[in-house]
Amino acid sequence: MAMLTIAEALREGIREEMMRDPRVFCLGEDIGISGGFGGAFTVTLGLSDQFGHERILDTPISEIGIAGVAIGAAMAGLRPIADVQYGDFLFCMMDQLANQAAKMTYMSGGTVAVPMVMRAPVGSTRRGTQHAQSLEAFFTHVPGLKIVAPSTAYDAKGLLKAAVRDDNPVLIFEHKLLYGSKGARSEKGALSPIGEVPDEDYIVPIGKGIIRREGTDVTIVGKLTTVYMALAAAEELAKSGISAEVIDPRTLVPLDKELILSSVRKTGRLVVVEEDNKTGGWAGDILATVAEEAFFYLDAPVKRISAPDTPPPFAPVMEAYYLPSAEKIIQTVKSLF
């Protein structure tokens, strides 16, 4: 057992998969430059010393190329782990991901596999508009992509390994405030959840959620940072006699629907918390699923806490207004009783 940050856990996961399987390689901007950053958030720091620059492949600033090369290499027998420096740049490679990676298997009648991983940091950290978006819902909407969003070091390593071994394109959304990147490249206000990570090989299966805290009165579903907000809110709510169950789906596609439904059947109330903006979002889809499949178990309207439908603003006062928080969760939960 080692105590690792998420950045370290991802790095160890990549290292172990690269040692286990010679087909695995990384590509991205600034990931392996000697004396460089190890990617935007230090995840690949030092890996080029161990594996060389052929397997930690520094690319030009060419997002379409990065995605396309990952897809092609995956189709022809390699296992690429690609990354973007900020999730926002996934928009630059949207055709390759949404039209190509996601549809290749379908277009081939199930004969072509695209076993690639794309890692993308999301979340608002005072960078505003073009370096702060949460893009999960854009991609959960695309059939053919698997999507994971680890919130702990254990899950980060386990899901990364599962993603590398999966025969489909898997997107990993990582939150900038959760990396625990050390030194100059850590973000202000970061949560740095350091967690126990086994030394021996393990995976966290794609498609399996987890109950982070058991409760009986309300189900709160969160992902990435909002899991931590939900846990803080649950702690506070307990003081007012409200017992909240906190669920972290960990995988967004395919969703562990049964875990959420069975929790709601027990508690009768549901609040979903996300950092993305509201319309057409991830939380809304979970509310709809619960309303469709567990309506008669509900004691109160289903609720979501999302950002308003605006770009992420830069100024800290507006950003705080925009983002979800434990306080907003507490207020919303209390309104259900």
Add this chain to the structure above:
Amino acid sequence: MQQIATPVLLDMYRRMLTIRRFEERCNTLFMQGRIPSTLHLYIGQEAVAVGVCANLRLSDYVLGTHRPHGHAIAKGVAIRDIMAELMAKDTGCSRGKAGSMHVGDIRVGMPPAIGIVGGNAPIACGMALAQKRQGRDDVTVCFFGDGAANEGAVHEAMNMASIWALPVIFVCENNLYGASTPYGSVSKLENVADRAVAYGMRGMIADGSDVLAVYEAACDAVSFSRKGNGPVLLECKTYRLCGHSRSDPLTYRTKEEEALWRDKEPIKRLGEWFVAQGLKTTADLAEIEREVGLAIDDAVAFADASPYPLPEDALKHVFYE
């Protein structure tokens, strides 16, 4: 270079110095926690923005990058408005919505700078298309880096500008690195300008540490485009004398290389040239230095005295009204 009028030369000196001192002050304010987020500073590259923009008029457009303070100051965005934006104030040029990577002011021909590397190049073509259709003899300048040169969007834009003879001057600021990545490792060509041939457009190279050289090259490029001859790719060889962003320990390049470029940095170089030519004395230059310092103090005081936006102002300006 003697034919550049003295007031133009002096204005370029003052603007370069304004950018330098502005950036240095930003760095201090960032260290003090008074500027949130991060900053991509323009220190070392001043001659490029200033030498190019000295050839522009108000109705010409400039599209900036993630490193835009220099572009903005050179095009005439008020430093008060930029500073207020960086300090997340309601009086900032984006009303606190966007921060450092997106400064601009459409009233002086600079839309918000674009933080998506290479994302500004096709937009530059569109603005130039409009200028052309409207029969204006204005031009659009698109600044981009050596790193941005490898974005697909930039290639598409250059080809379109060329086939439609659009009045775009693509100004590549080749500072040898895209973040930590050396230019030589991501291009087989020695010069970004060599690519111009492939698009059938004119390519030029200038010493980006020499504002007079940049001015002359840009003067040629701008008048060429203004006359309806189509786009130009002007590459300026330059260097950033600071980290990529505020979290860059600069461990991927050598101290020797930095020293080499520090020796030929543009502001000292022009100052020495003034004195050597007998156009200005060191006392005159010290006076400019003092005035620039006061202007920056004023910008900081303005930003300091300005209110923050209200939290719910976040909801405003999603749509144009």
